[in-house]
Amino acid sequence: MLTTTPYLTTRRPSPTTAEFTLTTCPPLTLPLRAALFGVLCLRFIAVLSVMIGIYSAFFHPSGLLPPPIFPSGRITLLDFDLNNFLLHMLHLLYVSSPGQSLAHLAVPLPPYAVLALSGITAYIALFARIHTTESLLVLRGLGIQMSSNVGGGYFRLGGGTYMKRTRFIPTEKIQDILINEAFKGFEVRYYLVIVVEGEEDVVVCFPRLLPRRKIVEKVWRGARGCLYEKDGPVMSAGAGGGSTHNGNWRGGNEKG
Amino acid sequence: MAPPTYRIAMVCDFFFPQPGGIESHIYQLSTKLIDRGHKVIIITHAYEGRTGVRYLTNGLKVYHVPFLVIYRSATFPTVFSFFPVFRNIVLRERIDIVHGHASLSSLCHEAILHARTMGLRTVFTDHSLFGFADAASILTNKLLKFALSDVDHVICVSHTCKENTVLRASLDPLMVSVIPNAVVAENFRPLGYPTSTPPSSMSSPVPGGLPSLTPPRRILGPHDPITIVVISRLFYNKGTDLLTAAIPRILAAHPNTRFIIAGSGPKSIDLEQMIEQNVLQDRVEMLGPIRHSEVRDVMVRGHIYLHPSLTEAFGTVIVEAASCGLYVVCTQVGGIPEVLPSHMTVFAKPEEDDLVAATGRAIAAIRRNEVPTELFHEQVKNMYSWTNVAERTERVYNGISGAISEAEFYGYHHHRSGTTGRGMRSGVTSFALIDRLKRYYGCGVWAGKLFCVCVIIDYLIFLFLELVFPREGIDICPDWPRKKQNINNGIVDNARGSREGGGLEWGDIEEYRRRSMRPSRLR
Numbered sequence: 001m002l003t004t005t006p007y008l009t010t011r012r013p014s015p016t017t018a019e020f021t022l023t024t025c026p027p028l029t030l031p032l033r034a035a036l037f038g039v040l041c042l043r044f045i046a047v048l049s050v051m052i053g054i055y056s057a058f059f060h061p062s063g064l065l066p067p068p069i070f071p072s073g074r075i076t077l078l079d080f081d082l083n084n085f086l087l088h089m090l091h092l093l094y095v096s097s098p099g100q101s102l103a104h105l106a107v108p109l110p111p112y113a114v115l116a117l118s119g120i121t122a123y124i125a126l127f128a129r130i131h132t133t134e135s136l137l138v139l140r141g142l143g144i145q146m147s148s149n150v151g152g153g154y155f156r157l158g159g160g161t162y163m164k165r166t167r168f169i170p171t172e173k174i175q176d177i178l179i180n181e182a183f184k185g186f187e188v189r190y191y192l193v194i195v196v197e198g199e200e201d202v203v204v205c206f207p208r209l210l211p212r213r214k215i216v217e218k219v220w221r222g223a224r225g226c227l228y229e230k231d232g233p234v235m236s237a238g239a240g241g242g243s244t245h246n247g248n249w250r251g252g253n254e255k256g
Numbered sequence: 257m258a259p260p261t262y263r264i265a266m267v268c269d270f271f272f273p274q275p276g277g278i279e280s281h282i283y284q285l286s287t288k289l290i291d292r293g294h295k296v297i298i299i300t301h302a303y304e305g306r307t308g309v310r311y312l313t314n315g316l317k318v319y320h321v322p323f324l325v326i327y328r329s330a331t332f333p334t335v336f337s338f339f340p341v342f343r344n345i346v347l348r349e350r351i352d353i354v355h356g357h358a359s360l361s362s363l364c365h366e367a368i369l370h371a372r373t374m375g376l377r378t379v380f381t382d383h384s385l386f387g388f389a390d391a392a393s394i395l396t397n398k399l400l401k402f403a404l405s406d407v408d409h410v411i412c413v414s415h416t417c418k419e420n421t422v423l424r425a426s427l428d429p430l431m432v433s434v435i436p437n438a439v440v441a442e443n444f445r446p447l448g449y450p451t452s453t454p455p456s457s458m459s460s461p462v463p464g465g466l467p468s469l470t471p472p473r474r475i476l477g478p479h480d481p482i483t484i485v486v487i488s489r490l491f492y493n494k495g496t497d498l499l500t501a502a503i504p505r506i507l508a509a510h511p512n513t514r515f516i517i518a519g520s521g522p523k524s525i526d527l528e529q530m531i532e533q534n535v536l537q538d539r540v541e542m543l544g545p546i547r548h549s550e551v552r553d554v555m556v557r558g559h560i561y562l563h564p565s566l567t568e569a570f571g572t573v574i575v576e577a578a579s580c581g582l583y584v585v586c587t588q589v590g591g592i593p594e595v596l597p598s599h600m601t602v603f604a605k606p607e608e609d610d611l612v613a614a615t616g617r618a619i620a621a622i623r624r625n626e627v628p629t630e631l632f633h634e635q636v637k638n639m640y641s642w643t644n645v646a647e648r649t650e651r652v653y654n655g656i657s658g659a660i661s662e663a664e665f666y667g668y669h670h671h672r673s674g675t676t677g678r679g680m681r682s683g684v685t686s687f688a689l690i691d692r693l694k695r696y697y698g699c700g701v702w703a704g705k706l707f708c709v710c711v712i713i714d715y716l717i718f719l720f721l722e723l724v725f726p727r728e729g730i731d732i733c734p735d736w737p738r739k740k741q742n743i744n745n746g747i748v749d750n751a752r753g754s755r756e757g758g759g760l761e762w763g764d765i766e767e768y769r770r771r772s773m774r775p776s777r778l779r
Contacts, residue, residue: 181309181733183322186340188309188348190731213731 002026002035002130006209008218016140018226020219022209025131039130046125048093049102050118055090056103057114134206136219138226143170144177144194146205171227173197179220190216192223259650260659263295265351267368269361271300271318275548276489277572278358278383281413281437283312288646290314295735297349299342301363315736319345323363335710338366339717340725346374347730353653355379356403359386359396359421365403369711372406373718375687377656379649380404381411381435382421384569385590397424398700402707405695408656411435411649413570414591420569430666435648436595437572439579441637443549446581447556448474449633473630476559482513482619485558485582487551487573488565490521495564495587500526501608502564504534506615513539513619518554520545555580559629560618566606568592574601579636581629585618587611600632689715 003024011019026032093099106114134148147166175195180202181188190213193202205219266286270278286296296316301323302308310318321341346354354371356364359382368378380403387393404410404425410432412418418432476482484506488494500523503515517527517540524542531540546554551573555561561577563586570591574584578600586592588603602621604614621627655665686692689711696707 183308183341187344187725187730188319188341 002032002039006132006211006215008211008215010218010222016226017138018222019135019137020222021133021135022206022211022215022219023131023133024209025133036130043125046121050122050125051090052093052099052102053106053114053118055094056099057106057109057111132208134209136205136223138223140226141171143168144174144223144227145169146203148208167203169194169196169203174227177220177223177227179216184210192216192220259293260654260657261293261295262352262653262657263350264289264297264353264355264653265346265349265367266296266298266355266357267361267364268298268300268357269363270358271298271303272312273303273306277437277570280548281381281383281572282357283316284438284440284642285645285649286316287314288642289649290316291643292646292650293738294650295349297345297351299345299363299367317349317736321363335366336714336717338363339370339714340721342367342370343374343718343721344725344730346371346376347727348733350732351376352657353377353379355381357381358383359400360384362399365399368403368407369714370718372687372692373711373714377653378407379409379411379652379656380407381413382417382569383413385417385420385567386424388424398703401425401699402696402703402710405699405707406692406711409433409652411652413437414594416591416594417569433648433652435645435652436640437570437575438640438642438645439572439575439636440642441579441633441640444552444555444576444579444633444636446579446630446633473628476622476625478623479512482510482560482622483516483558484513484560484562484585484615485516485518485555485577486562486564487518487546487554487577488563489519490523490527492523493565493567494521494523495566495606496521496523496526498564498566498587498606498608498611499562500530502611502615503527503530503540504536505608505612507534507536507539509612509616510619515540516543516554516558517541518543518546518551551576552580555582558582559622560585560615562615563587563592564606564611565589565592571595575636575640578632581632583618583622583627583629585611585615597635599627600635 004026006022006024009021009023011021013019094103109117129149132149134146137145137147139145145166145168147164150165173196175197177192177194179190180193181190183189189210191207191210192205194205195202206216211219264286266282268278268282270276271282272279282298286298289296291314298316298318300318300320302320306320307322308320310320312318321338323338345351354367354376356368356378357380358364364380368380371378386396388397400421401424404421404427408431410421410425410427412421412432412434413436415434418429418434421427422429422432486499488496490496499517507513507515524544527540527542531537531542543554555577559582561574561580561582561584563571563574563577563584565571565587566589568590571586574586574592574595577584578596584596584601586601586603587606589606593603602614602618604610651660651665654660655662692711693708696711697704699707
C-alpha cells in the first residue's frame, strides 16, 4: 500500500532540459499521508524503546526502581541543565508502565545482545527507506546529473524533497548513452548506461530500481533527444510517462 | 504460404571465444538459420572476459551465463540452478525450439530437461563418439539417456555417430537424423586459387567459367620437399601418441619430407621430447596454438594432411584440408570414412605401423603426381555447405513442430505407437507430465525412479518460478531488425508477421507501385 511499482515522471522546464524521475512512491493522497505519519510515529517509538532498553540494561541492571534524580519530581529553573533534563525525561519514561515492561524484557538479556538488538532497531528506524526515488536530470550543453534518495525520507510526508546523493557527468565526458542487457540475479535485465570518458566502468542509471524496458527506452529516447537532437527534444518520446508536470513545455520548437 | 519461422535457442557449453569444431558448427548453423528467416540465440556459459549478453554478426545474440567451470570448459552439472535464468531467457526471447549441442555439455542436457518442462520442442545434436566400457562412459551414457529420454529429435553428424548415439541412449533410430558438418569453402581455398573474380560470380559460377576457377596444377619435382601438416588439439583422443610414434619412422623412411604441427594441449610435451630425442628440429615445425582463421594459411604450406585421431564423429578438419587441396591421410575410425570420397584420402588403421605405411603410400602418390589435388576444392565446395545443413536442420524443426506431416518427415507411416513408451511422435510428443514420467521411468531400475524424481522436482520448480517470477514481469526482447525496409518511411519493420522471407515481397512491390503512381496521377 505504501509503495507502487516504479513509475516515471518527466519534467521539462525548458526544451533543453529534462528531468526523468523514477519513484516507488505513489501520489500523496490523504490516506497515504496518514499511513506515512503512522510509520513516522512507529519510527519514533522504536527509537525511544531503544533508548529505554539501553538505559535499563546498562544503568539499572538490577531491575530495581532507582531513586528519581529530582526527588521533588519537579524541575526548577535554578538547577536546569540540559543533560539532567534529558536524563530525567528518560527516567520518567523508564518508570512508566510500558518502559517497565520493556526493561523487564531487556534486563535478563546479556549486554551484547541488547546492544546488537538496539543497534539493528535503531538503524532500521532511522535509515530504512520506504520509497526509492532516482532521477536523471539532462541539461543540454552541461551534462547529466543522476540522483537517488538516501536516508529515511522523513520530509516526504509534508511533500518535501528527499536527501539526495547526486553525481554529475559533464557533457564533454559523456561518450554515449545506451541500453544494455545483463544478468542480474536470476534474471536478464535491461538497463540504461552512460559511457563516461576515462572511466573503466560504465555508469548505470537508476541502479537501484532497474526499471522495465518500456521505461528505460522512454528515458533513453528522451535523454538522447535532449542532449543531441538539433531542434529540441522529441516530445512524443519523452513525455508519455503519465506526467503532470510538463505544462511548461513550449510547443513552438516542434516546428524546428 | 510462407514457410514457418522459429525462434531457436542453441544451448551448449562450448562456444567462442574457445576455438573448436562444435563452436564453429553452432556459429555457422545459427548464421545460416538467421539467413533463412529464423531467429537464433545462443546460450553458453561465461568465459573469461565474456560475461553477459553479446551480439555477433547479423544479430546473433549470445548469452554467456555466469557459471562454474570444472573440466575442459564443461560446466559443473548444476541440475536445477540453471532453470530460473534459462526460463527468463526463453520467455524474454519467446523461444519455440531449444537445440542443444554436444553430449559432454551438461548445460545442454539441463536446458533440454527444462525446455520440456516448459513445454518447448527440443532437438539435440551429438558431435562425438563414446565408448561403452569404462566407468566414465557408463556414467555419461546414463546421463545422456536421461537427457534424451524426452527429446523430440536427435541430429548426429555422421552415420557412425548415429549408431553410437542410438545405442548409448537407447533411442528409436527413426528419431535420429544424420546431418553432417560443413565447411566455409571460401575460407579454405588452395594456394593459387583465383581470388580476383568478383564475388557475384564466385557465389554462382556459370558453367562455362568453371575451368578457369581451378588453380594451376602443382607439379612436384623429384627432389622437392613434401610437407605434411597436422593441425589438431594435442589430446589423447586426437591420437597425438600415435603421431609421436609415427613421425620419426616416417621421416627416416622418406627423405625430403617435413612436418608442420599446429595446436596445443597436454601432449605437446611428448611431441617436443620426441623432436629432441631424434634431433628433428629442422624437419618438424611446432607452431603452437593457432587461430581458426590461420588454419588455411598453415594448411596451404603442405601437400599432405595427416589426421591420426583415435575417435572422431565427423572430423571437420579433414574436409577443410581437402578443401585446401591437401591429400588426406587419416585413421579409419568413427565417422571419418563417410566424410570424404576415396580419391582424396588414404586410410590407415589406428596403429603405428599402418599409419606409417599409409603415409608412405600417400607420399609416393604425391611424388608420382597422380593425385588431382587441384580439383579437391571445387568438389568439397559442392559436397559441403552450411546452407544445406541449415536447410536440413530446418526440416527437422518443421518435423518436430508438426509443420510437415509425420509420414513426410519419417518417410513412412509407422504403426509402432506404444512400444517405446514414446507413442505419438513428431509435433504431438505429449508434454503431459505423466507421459514424460513414463518415458523417464523406462531408463532403468533405479535410474528410472531417480530420473522421475528429478523431473518432478523440475516441474515443481517450474510452478514455483511461475509464482515468484510471473511471466508478465519479464520484458520481451525485440527481435533483431530484418533487412526489410518499409518503403514509405524507411522504418525497419520487425514485426513477427512480416518476418518471413528476406527481401521484398509481392505485397511490398504492389505498395511501392501504388505509391510511385500517385504523384503522377495528381500531376
